[in-house]
Amino acid sequence: MPGVHLIVGSSGNSMNDVRLIPLAALQHYAFCPRQCALIHNEQVWADNFLTAQGNLLHERVDSGEPETRKGIRFERGVQVAAPNIGITGKLDLVEKDISSGELFPVEYKRGKPKVSDWDEIQLCAQALCLEEMTGQTVAEGALWYNQTRHRQAVSFTPELRQRTLQVIADVAAMLASGVTPKAVYDKHCHACSLFDLCNPKLLQKDNSLQYVNRLFSTEDFDEETTE
Ligand code: SF4
Incomplete structure (x- = not known):
């Protein structure tokens, strides 16, 4: 870079x-x-x-x-x-x-x-x-x-x-x-010199993906229903 x-x-x-x-x-x-x-x-x-x-x-x-x-x-x-x-x-x-x-x-x-x-x-x-x-x-x-x-x-x-x-x-x-x-993607990110290193869009996308995966994960579902 x-x-x-x-x-x-x-x-x-x-x-x-x-x-x-x-x-x-x-x-x-x-x-x-x-x-x-x-x-x-x-x-x-x-x-x-x-x-x-x-x-x-x-x-x-x-x-x-x-x-x-x-x-x-x-x-x-x-x-x-x-x-x-x-x-x-x-x-x-x-x-x-x-x-x-x-x-x-x-x-x-x-x-x-x-x-x-x-x-x-x-x-x-x-x-x-x-x-x-x-x-x-x-x-x-x-x-x-x-x-x-x-x-x-x-x-x-x-x-x-x-x-x-x-x-x-x-x-x-x-x-x-x-x-x-954690990264919070905002319009000021485009003025940030670390934009490429931080990659806030990708990190937020990853967080969303992890959230959705967790919601539909069988393992998590089983753990929650046994409580
Ligand atoms: S790109 Fe810069 S301003 Fe945006 S979240 Fe990352 S470090 Fe913060």
């Missing part, structure tokens, strides 16, 4: 042997829990046009040199790890106000703003990492959308923080269980 390669799902860190969840896993879980488990537990990956475009955008952003303009320091491709909340990853951009020391994470997105709050959750997780590493509060950040060329400010409210911690706990529980959720 073209473009298929293995990735390392865990952070590979040795901090108390705790498996830190990559920030990207939150995005994968938002898209499809099965996709998240395939990538981060079964270490399966494949690129499609959309992921390739996203990779290019992040490579461009992350490779920029640090610079200071108008009292703001711009650091790109910043590695973070927060063992207490169990996540790690690389931030596209962190802006630091030189006079106040305030930190401001900025995440670059390929598309446009979404109806759901998943992008905000991913950004909030970045802020939580910065807070754990620096001990200072990170009150705001921004999402920059390549398609609309729009920068959207995000406040890290108590509600958003709570939801983000819950999502991190949900992802951690799913990955720790080692169980890959």
Whole structure:
């Protein structure tokens, strides 16, 4: 299959042997829990046009040199790890106000703003990492959308923080269980880079076939009638 390669799902860190969840896993879980488990537990990956475009955008952003303009320091491709909340990853951009020391994470997105709050959750997780590493509060950040060329400010409210911690706990529980959720074929599957590997249509068909076979299986029928 073209473009298929293995990735390392865990952070590979040795901090108390705790498996830190990559920030990207939150995005994968938002898209499809099965996709998240395939990538981060079964270490399966494949690129499609959309992921390739996203990779290019992040490579461009992350490779920029640090610079200071108008009292703001711009650091790109910043590695973070927060063992207490169990996540790690690389931030596209962190802006630091030189006079106040305030930190401001900025995440670059390929598309446009979404109806759901998943992008905000991913950004909030970045802020939580910065807070754990620096001990200072990170009150705001921004999402920059390549398609609309729009920068959207995000406040890290108590509600958003709570939801983000819950999502991190949900992802951690799913990955720790080692169980890959079953495929649920939906129209968004056609945007999934793992479509060929997952084969959701076939899996659903198999499930239906197994169900029908079970219904008419003599063995099952006998077991049910002897109870
Ligand atoms: S093809 Fe569909 S069910 Fe399978 S991993 Fe992708 S989004 Fe999930």
